Amino acid sequence: MYNRFNTLALTWHDENTSYLHYDEKGILESIFRSILSTNAVSFALLNEDGIIVIISENFCNFLGFCYEELVGRSLLSLADEDDNNVNMTLNNARCNSYSVEKMFRRRDGESVWGRLHISLIKDRNNRHSYFVVYCEDITSQKTQINEMHAMESIYQTMFTSLREVSISPDQLNEIHDLDELGVCLRIPGYEQLVSEHFLDLICQLTGADGAYYGYNESTQSLSLIKSLGKCKEDFISSLKYDFRLGEERGLVGRVAETREPLYIPDVFAEPRWIYSGLETTIRSCYLIPVYYRSKLFGVISLFSSQPDGFSHAKQDFADRIVFYISLALENIRFFTDMIHTYERLNIIQKQLLQAQKMDAIGQLAGGMAHDINNQMTIIQACIDLYKANPDKIDLDSIILKIRKAAEHSSNLTRQLMFFGRKQPQFKSIINLNINIVSLQNVLKYMSNDNIEIKLELDPDLRMIYADTNSINQVIMNLVLNARDAMPDGGKLTIKTANIEYDQVTPPPDVPKPHFRYYVCLSVVDRGLGIEEKMLSHLFEPFFTTKEVNKGIGMGLSVVYGIAKAHEGWVNVVSQPGRGSTFEVYFPAVEQ
Template sequence: MPKKIQRKLKKAHYELQKSEEKFRLAFLTSPDAININRLEDGIYLDINEGFTNLMGYTREETVGRSSIELQIWNNTEDRAILRKELEEKGFVENLEAKFRAKNGEIKIGLMSARILNLNDENIILSITRDVTEREMAKKALERLLTAIEHSAETIVITDINGNIEYVNPVFEKLTGYSREEAMGQNPKILKSGQHDRIFYRDMWQTILSGKTWQGRIINRKKDGTLFTEEATISPVFENNGAISNFVAVKRDITEELRMAEQYQQSQKMESIGTLAGGIAHDFNNILFPIMGHTEMLMDDIPQENPLRESLDQIFSASIRARDLVKQILTFSRQESSEAKLIKIQHIAKEALKLIRSSIPATIEIKHNINSDCRAVKADPTQIHQIIMNLTTNAFHAMEETGGEMTVTLSEVQLHGFKSDTPHLQNDFKSNSPDLLHDFKTDTPEILHGFNINAPALPPGQYVCLTVSDTGEGIPEEIITKIFDPFFTTKKEGKGTGMGLSVVHGIVKNAGGDIQVVSKPGKGTVFSIYLPIAENFSDTKIENSKKTLRYGTEKILLLDDEESIIKMEKPILEKMGYQVTSHTSVFEALDDFRSDSKKFDLIITDMAMPKLSGKQLAIEMLKIRPDIPILICTGFSDNISEDDALSIGIKAFLMKPFSMNELSEKIRDILDRSDILDS
């Protein structure tokens, strides 16, 4: 054989040996599992150390056996896929399959295989990379992402510069920004303006130093609404200790804060109610003799006497004071209202006198009260409360700048529920011409801008009360919240945020509606619509003059206040009754016990030292179950009318009361008792 050919053969043999050595080294040292199987029956011909490390089987345990015999495949479907692709294509790439190791542990491998011919025999050369940890990490990451996506808290991930890289669905729902809108933006898009630069500087210094920042942040939604979050912002570190990201986990606590504030306010109101009750009792005991003695003088002094006008003023002021106390109790205790047929014009005029004396001269008060307005059915004290609340709000709106307050009262005809009802704007114009004319001419869009609709009331005739001011106005973004309980824009000490909420509740309970139109820098108009009472007569209306009703029965009168006894006893005697009076509850009880038949009626105060009127009534009813008892109290929380009736007390009167009210109540009790006895 020529030497040249010999050299080529020798070189080829060398190269083959070299190639085989490389394969052998790669086969033996590869960290991946490499195995050679016979195509015909799948018998293992050889495995490397990587296979042993992955599956736990030694070479001796594996060679000569098949994968089926060793039960290596966790899912037989994976083996079927491998066989099918090898038969069709002769190779398989990156088949992910689960294998069962010798110890039963499930391994995840990424397999590539190819059919080769070795020594005239078809074999399968397979290389499998262990991706168990990677897949487990992937699954864990997927679980983590799912948890983040379904978290009840807002989660935001930013880069080192604060640019947003991820937000979860809660962020989208809470802020109004979609994920697409937020990505790449800075969290400054939520900045509310409620925190100063030092707040943000301290936050950034904390997280950039590798520490976690915790605190509350007031942010602003896409629609401008403010909300408060409890936030924890933490740095995310790379393996080398460098900060790569920041993650913020935040919880919306706006509702919690509102509820906490509401609870605090309710606690405050409860304390105020307790205080008001004590004050009301004492004040009513002072007021009661003033009213009683004034009434007696009015009864004795003829109408034409010059002193009569002064007495009328004293009595009217006493009635106002009594109603004011009732208003305080109604507000602080939420007592049940008493709807009556009333003419609002009388209450409006009285309220205007009161408000006029309490506001500075920088605010001009105008009024246009139609004296011919017909009656409505409402609680007079609550109507007074409405006027006082609205005029007080108007005063606060102009307190610093001065201005003009206008109160009007008129009758209007409403035509239905439509928001484009023409009469509404005419009503607004007629009720407060200056302000609404300014709105109509200078800024005609105001009525549309604030969505001022017709009152949500059925067609009919209504009394319309408006209170307008030329103050700072109400911003558009909060006008829908002004009737919410405890919502207020006033400075601390200027109000609790309950005023308009109470007004709204009173108006709705009376079957009416309230509308508001406002423009910042121009002013505000509140319009209240109350239905006119049908088929009323003036004789039914509250405060109409009645004649005293007289009697001759014997009355036991008890009150621990001597001034009240000195006033009430002569009034009762003037009505014709025979009166025995006591200021000591025990003396009164002894007197009654000695001869209970000599009395036809017991009139007793409720709040007395050592023994209350309720306890006294129980003792007296034990002695004589049929004795009529009238309880008088300056504070209804001491006993309700239902409580009084349940223990056998015949009637219940709130101090201070008029002679007419007392005479009516006495005759009702005694005449009813006579009917039952007959």
């Protein structure tokens, strides 16, 4: 090789450097000899058609072929099978010095990347002679770039899947039991994600064929989900074999059990290779468990048609990609479980809230039944009076009294039904005073006989944009809470007022609002009061200071949630033995 290069170099030197000084000619000859002999440089000389004439030993090692195998072959065809790409690269180099990045497939099947710097050597008469190619090994840089792109692709797929693990507010309002929840939650399966996205990605990046075995926790078995490449036609798709954890026969079960990757450099020399009796192009195999901590998702198998087809670098690269895949699947699993738990809590909260309503209705029923019975007595007395003296009784007066008594009873039952029924949310512009007055009778029956309810309503109260049902719920929950705080009775005051934002101090967790005016609903009791250490927990679901079986701890958390949903907040002022004041702030409609 050296003699051939020396002859070519000197021939080119004699024809094209006669005008150089003798010392300069010697220097040029020394440069060519140095380039050829050094092991640090990947250098080649190509003819006008891109055929290798001379190539350095380091370049041969880079490509994985010996010198005799490369001379006479097209260098660029080792990277591009398409002749058009080869011709385009040579044409670019003819115009000017040209640099291009190419991926070469070594004889052992390994992929390497080189940055080629191509220059055209011309003689004195401007005749085309040779292409000089210097190759820079950029495999490690490309591996890092591919790894970053793989991470980006994996996490983009993960975020897309997380967006699908969702449920709209409208759907949530329609769900009333846990059986309906699973139907509405759209949860992508791990097998679907790996087979449709991740297996293709890792096979493309490693240049290998592959298969994915998904793990079924209930049966503790792994079954083939998808295969890619030549192995698909060979046998894997047609051979339906389920592996089990720790199974002696087969390697997939062992990898799943040990959670350790397994490399088989020659499958024909591996006694546990269960497909040894079948004709196949697979010669080496790398199996990687897909898991995160204790959660096993499956096993990815990578195949090569070359013996020992997976170098340590390729194994490490595949391990890192599978780790990113495992981490993405775990994030999806965790987020899915979190969403499912949250929605379950939402449904249970709605069920408990409805149970709380039913409990309140039970308390209402006694007082309301007594009042309705009084109205029925009035109606019956009017009828009996008219029957006894039909000629002396003013019929219109009797009918008017009966009508008033019936309307009074009807209003009571309507409010009771309204309170107990599930109502959809619908916001509109309302006057909070009207809601309070309309609930006055209901509030009276919800309270004990020894509690006096007093209203202090601002006659010039601003309007708010709110859901009437939710506002009524807030009023009743606060009144029930105040009633329970005064077991010995007392005065309960309901107030409304217009407030400017600068006049109040919202809790620290309330973001700075963009409203100037607010409407404040206050419920004041002279009851037992609340210890300071309890105040920070008041609005937590299921937190209660009441005795067992005296409450479920949802009333104030519902008030907090409704206020927040209306872009408002709740303030509490309380001292043990001096009562409590609950203030709910709602944004006022601009006038």
